[in-house]
Amino acid sequence: MVVKRALAIITLLVIGYWLAVGLSQVPFGEDKMLIGQYYLNNVKDQTGAVNAVTAVVVNYRGFDTLGEVTVLFIASTGVGALLWKRKRKRTAKTEGSIVLTTGTRLLFPFVMLFGAYIFIHGHLTPGGGFPGGATVATAFLLLYLAYTAYEIPHRGFEVTEGLAGMGYVTVGLIGLAIGGYFLFDWIWQTWQFGTDNIGRLLSGGFIPIIYTIIGIKVGTELSGIIDNMVKEEVSE
Amino acid sequence: MISVYYFGAIALILIGLYAILIKRNLLKILVGLSIMETGVNLLLISIGYVSGKSAPILSEGIGPSQAVDPIPQALVLTAIVIGVATTAMALSVAILIYEKYGTLNVEEIRRLRG
Numbered sequence: 001m002v003v004k005r006a007l008a009i010i011t012l013l014v015i016g017y018w019l020a021v022g023l024s025q026v027p028f029g030e031d032k033m034l035i036g037q038y039y040l041n042n043v044k045d046q047t048g049a050v051n052a053v054t055a056v057v058v059n060y061r062g063f064d065t066l067g068e069v070t071v072l073f074i075a076s077t078g079v080g081a082l083l084w085k086r087k088r089k090r091t092a093k094t095e096g097s098i099v100l101t102t103g104t105r106l107l108f109p110f111v112m113l114f115g116a117y118i119f120i121h122g123h124l125t126p127g128g129g130f131p132g133g134a135t136v137a138t139a140f141l142l143l144y145l146a147y148t149a150y151e152i153p154h155r156g157f158e159v160t161e162g163l164a165g166m167g168y169v170t171v172g173l174i175g176l177a178i179g180g181y182f183l184f185d186w187i188w189q190t191w192q193f194g195t196d197n198i199g200r201l202l203s204g205g206f207i208p209i210i211y212t213i214i215g216i217k218v219g220t221e222l223s224g225i226i227d228n229m230v231k232e233e234v235s236e
Numbered sequence: 237m238i239s240v241y242y243f244g245a246i247a248l249i250l251i252g253l254y255a256i257l258i259k260r261n262l263l264k265i266l267v268g269l270s271i272m273e274t275g276v277n278l279l280l281i282s283i284g285y286v287s288g289k290s291a292p293i294l295s296e297g298i299g300p301s302q303a304v305d306p307i308p309q310a311l312v313l314t315a316i317v318i319g320v321a322t323t324a325m326a327l328s329v330a331i332l333i334y335e336k337y338g339t340l341n342v343e344e345i346r347r348l349r350g
Contacts, residue, residue, distance in 0.1 A: 008257040012250045019246050020238050023279075028239030029287030036284075036305035043306075044294060052292035052306035057313055068314050075321030082328045126291065130317050199295060218317075225324050229331070 048188045048195070049123040049204040057128065058207045062183040065210075066168060069217060073165065076221040079228050088231040096146035104146040111139040119215030123204030129211040133218025140223040144230055152227050157220045164217035171206055171213070241282035248275030262330045262340040266323065273319045277312045284308030 026032075033040075039060065040052055049055040057065055096104070118125075119132030143150045175184030187193050188205030197203040248271055255268025284305040292303040330340065337345050 005258060008254060011257070012254055015253065016246055016250050019249070020242075023242045023246070024238050026242075026283060028241060028282065029285055031286050032283075033286070033305045036307045037300070039306055040292060040294070040300040040303050043300075050294050052294065052303065053309045053313065056306050056310040061310065064314065068317055071318055072321050075325050079324050079328045082325075082332055124293075126293070128313075130313065134320075222320075229324075229328065233335070 044198055046188075047185060047205055047207065048198055049207050050199050051123055051125065053126075054122050054128050054204075054207055054211070058122075058210050059185055059205070062172070062210070065214070066172070066183070069165070069168065069214060072218060072221055073161075076224050079225050083228045083231070085233045087234050089234045090148065090151065090230060091232045091234060092148040092230070095148050101146045104142045108139050108142060111142065112136060115139065115215065115219065119211045120208055121201070122211035122215075123207040124199065124201070129214025130218055132211070132215040134222060136215065136219030137222035137226065141226050144226060152223050154227075157224060161217055161220040161224070164213045164220070167213045168210060168217075171210060175206075239282070241285070242279065245275045245279035245282060248272070248278060251275075260341050260343055262333065262342060265342070266326050266330065269326070270319070270323060273315070277315055280308045280312050280315070 039056055043049060043052045043055045047055040047059045049059070095101070115132045115135035115138075117132075118127040118135055119129045122128030122132070140152055172183040175186050176182045178184060178186040178190050185205040187209070193205070194200075194203035201208075252268045252270070252272030252275060255271065256265050259265050259268060284307065286304045289302050289304045290298055292306040292309065294300065294303065333345060334340055339345065
């Protein structure tokens with residue numbers, strides 16, 4: 001055990017030294033932007049979004065984000081497949097205290113609203129579909145904690161998740177039909193919608209639409225993961 | 237001279253790696269993995285930082301020349317999501333292992349002994 005620990009610490013020191021030597025060549029806080037500056041200069045004209053990070057994620061690298069959503073979907077499906085048992089139920093025995101249940105009843109709509117706010121305003125403020133969806137999922141986690149018998153409506157959630165996934169691809173395919181390539185921003189580039197509105201809610205091309213879709217998808221998927229994890233196998 | 241932000245990120249990576257190498261409880265190993273992930277994300281963000289500039293949201297008073305690099309932030313956004321996905325998968329594997337062996341100690345689990 002002592003030998004193992006000593007070896008581990010030596011390994012860590014070597015790796016740490018190596019990282020430090022590598023990073024000492026990288027100055028902190030200096031302007032190293034190459035393509036980043038191009039994005040910053042053109043983000044308003046090309047995408048209509050104010051938040052450059054969102055524009056990079058959804059617009060310039062939209063195909064990447066489609067892959068990201070796919071990874072999350074595969075993880076959610078994988079959790080379901082790994083934990084799949086014929087008889088699985090919630091076995092929690094203690095109901096939440098009155099503080100928790102009352103608090104949940106009070107807070108649930110506001111947490112949902114805040115999640116929706118985060119993903120609808122993705123092109124204006126920090127945040128977007130992924131953090132917004134995670135916030136929505138925490139609202140359902142709160143319900144799971146407070147009520148022992150609570151379960152998410154599975155059928156509805158699965159349908160919503162599938163529709164959201166198809167919605168993303170559909171928006172991309174409309175872009176393919178109008179502009180010639182997948183995930184072409186047809187609302188901004190072709191219709192010029194919201195040109196005199198930059199910085200307000202109705203702007204940003206298809207970014208709010210796609211981020212709403214992603215938010216719904218991430219919210220349902222993470223809720224599904226929570227649901228799979230809190231259930232335990234019960235013997236008949 | 238190495239910056240204190242890089243130093244913090246490296247420290248987080250090493251703490252996580254230490255937990256992965258030494259700890260025997262599967263859950264603690266997963267916690268170590270998450271700490272390591274946080275360190276890598278912090279490293280990426282601090283490489284993209286430009287001193288004296290603000291977040292890349294081009295609102296009042298912040299033009300294209302006063303914002304930091306948006307690309308590392310976008311990449312970290314992606315990395316966090318992938319991290320959540322892998323953590324969820326790993327946790328469900330841990331649940332299965334606990335159901336099968338009744339323990340989370342990696343030295344007591346037969347197939348992981350080595």
